[in-house]
Amino acid sequence: MQYKSCQWVNRGIEFRTDSLRLCCYGYLQGRETEHQTIIKENYHGEFLNSNEIFEIKQKYKEMHKKGEYLDACKDCIYLYEKDWDDENYINHFTFNHWTKCNCNCSYCYTREDKKAFNSYKEYPLYPIIKDMFKKGMIKHTDEACVIFGGGEPTILHEFDKLIDLFLVNGCKNIRINSSGIKYSKSIEKGLKLGAISLVISTDAGCRETYEKIKQVKTYKKVWENIRKYAKAAGNNNLLKVKYILYPPINDNYVEIDKWFDEIVKNGVKAVSLSVEQHWYNENQPDFTPEIYKQIEYMKERSKKLGLDLEIYCEALAVLK
Ligand code: SF4
Ligand code: SF4
Numbered sequence: 001m002q003y004k005s006c007q008w009v010n011r012g013i014e015f016r017t018d019s020l021r022l023c024c025y026g027y028l029q030g031r032e033t034e035h036q037t038i039i040k041e042n043y044h045g046e047f048l049n050s051n052e053i054f055e056i057k058q059k060y061k062e063m064h065k066k067g068e069y070l071d072a073c074k075d076c077i078y079l080y081e082k083d084w085d086d087e088n089y090i091n092h093f094t095f096n097h098w099t100k101c102n103c104n105c106s107y108c109y110t111r112e113d114k115k116a117f118n119s120y121k122e123y124p125l126y127p128i129i130k131d132m133f134k135k136g137m138i139k140h141t142d143e144a145c146v147i148f149g150g151g152e153p154t155i156l157h158e159f160d161k162l163i164d165l166f167l168v169n170g171c172k173n174i175r176i177n178s179s180g181i182k183y184s185k186s187i188e189k190g191l192k193l194g195a196i197s198l199v200i201s202t203d204a205g206c207r208e209t210y211e212k213i214k215q216v217k218t219y220k221k222v223w224e225n226i227r228k229y230a231k232a233a234g235n236n237n238l239l240k241v242k243y244i245l246y247p248p249i250n251d252n253y254v255e256i257d258k259w260f261d262e263i264v265k266n267g268v269k270a271v272s273l274s275v276e277q278h279w280y281n282e283n284q285p286d287f288t289p290e291i292y293k294q295i296e297y298m299k300e301r302s303k304k305l306g307l308d309l310e311i312y313c314e315a316l317a318v319l320k
Contacts, residue, residue, distance in 0.1 A: 001086070005064040006078040007143060009057060012092035015125060017099060019043050020053075022060065024094045024149065026072040028317055031281060036072040045097075045123025050137045054088040061086075077316055090137050091144035093129075095162075098122030101152040103179035104215040105201075107246055107276045122151075126158040126165065133169060145173040154182040163187075167195055175199070179214075180222040180229075191232040191239060198233075199272055200226055201242040205258025209250055223266055230267040237308045242272035243298065245315070247279055251294055260301055273298050274312035287318050295319065 006012075008023035020043045026034035039056050061084070063069065073079065099110055099117040110117035132138050146166050153159050153176050163186045166174055172195045176187060180200035190196025200222065204210035207219040226241060233239040243259055245251050263271060275291065295315055302309040311319070 001065060002081065002083050003065050004067070004079050004081045005061065005084050006073070006076065006080070007092050008078065009060045009064060009073075010084055011090055011143075012094070013039070013053070013090050014094040015097040015128075016043070017097055017120065017122070020048075022057070023078070023092075024096060024147075025076060025078060025313065027277070027281070028077070028313060029072050029075055030284075033070070033072040036070045045125070045128065047128060047131050048135075048137070050088075050132075050135055053090075053137075057088070077313060077320065087139075089139035090132065091139055091141055093145070094147045094149055095125065095153075096149040096151075097125055098151040098156055100155060101150065101179060102155055102181045102216075103152065103218070105203075106213055106215060106249075107244070107278060122156065124158065126161050129162065129165060133165075138169070140170050144171060145175060146171055147175045147177075149177055152179050152182070154178055154184040154187070159184070160186045163190060163196070167193070171195065173197070177201075179218075180225050181216070181218045183225045183228065187229065188232045191229060191236075192234075194236055194238065197238040197240065198229060199240045199242050200229075201244055201272075202226075202259065202262070203242070203244050203246060203250055205255050205260070205262050209255055213246060213249055223262060226268060227266040230269070233269070235269060237270040239268060240270045240272040240308075240310055241268050242274060242312070244274045244276050245291060245294055246276040247288075247291070251290065253294075253297065256294065256298060256301070260305065263307065264305060268307070270308035270310070271298075271302055272310040272312055273302075273315050275314040275318055277314060280314045280318070284317070291318060 012023050014021040014024045019038050020040040022037040022039060026037040099120055174190060174196045176196060177199050187196055187198055203213050210219040229239045241263055
């Protein structure tokens with residue numbers, strides 16, 4: 001049936017530290033309504049009951065068929081019109097079930113209490129996903145995707161096992177956000193196979209700004225790892241290095257230019273651009289004219305350098 005909906009209501013699931021959600025994008029419409037995308041509260045790694053999950057998702061699908069949307073979804077950039085089938089399966093995953101990280105970004109939600117966030121133990125996810133495959137809850141289509149958010153995925157206990165499980169089951173679209181501090185052979189393998197896309201946010205083109213934002217002394221190491229990943233990715237654009245515009249720390253043209261120099265020097269073929277989430281939430285919908293100019297400037301520079309550019313959801317929402 002033809003109607004406006006999104007992949008996440010139809011096929012998606014997000015695993016958080018304490019809940020299951022439809023997706024991780026509810027915040028784009030504002031923090032007040034974000035909780036509406038919760039499928040199950042107080043979730044801490046129990047096996048999933050497929051009837052229960054699909055019944056909840058069906059409720060939202062029926063709403064969309066009637067042109068009704070949660071406030072969290074109303075203006076979402078991921079809604080679009082198409083002929084949606086009514087089959088029940090999951091093939092969009094976001095893993096946000098752990099918070100430990102080897103980096104210390106000043107814009108990270110974990111900054112409030114880094115020590116606590118780094119000490120939480122994640123629930124074992126591998127048996128749950130394995131069980132979902134066994135129960136036939138997962139079906140791979142061309143649109144399928146698996147997204148690792150976190151926390152830092154490469155320090156996750158089950159990281160290599162989870163990657164293998166999805167690769168063995170034919171998933172070719174695993175998206176990983178990493179600090180880039182720890183080099184991962186699993187990621188290297190996935191890049192070579194063309195099944196993993198990797199995003200590393202450096203947000204800076206010099207050590208000083210990097211350390212101001214990231215609060216770790218790993219600038220050189222990260223760019224060394226980026227260079228190795230770029231080699232593994234070859235010409236397939238599966239490695240993206242990201243710049244999160246973070247006023248007032250890195251939203252200047254000198255820093256942006258230095259960052260583009262590092263991109264070229266280290267053989268990166270694709271970049272990603274975003275706007276820092278807290279700044280986005282505090283300033284929406286009246287963004288400064290400067291942020292539009294900088295986004296346009298980065299688009300222009302990427303084009304001139306022949307780089308593939310992905311504009312991330314916050315920056316897309318600014319432009320919208
Ligand atoms: S419409 Fe947007 S916020 Fe709502 S479930 Fe879909 S992706 Fe998530
Ligand atoms: S790399 Fe990600 S998870 Fe780690 S501190 Fe930075 S924003 Fe937070």
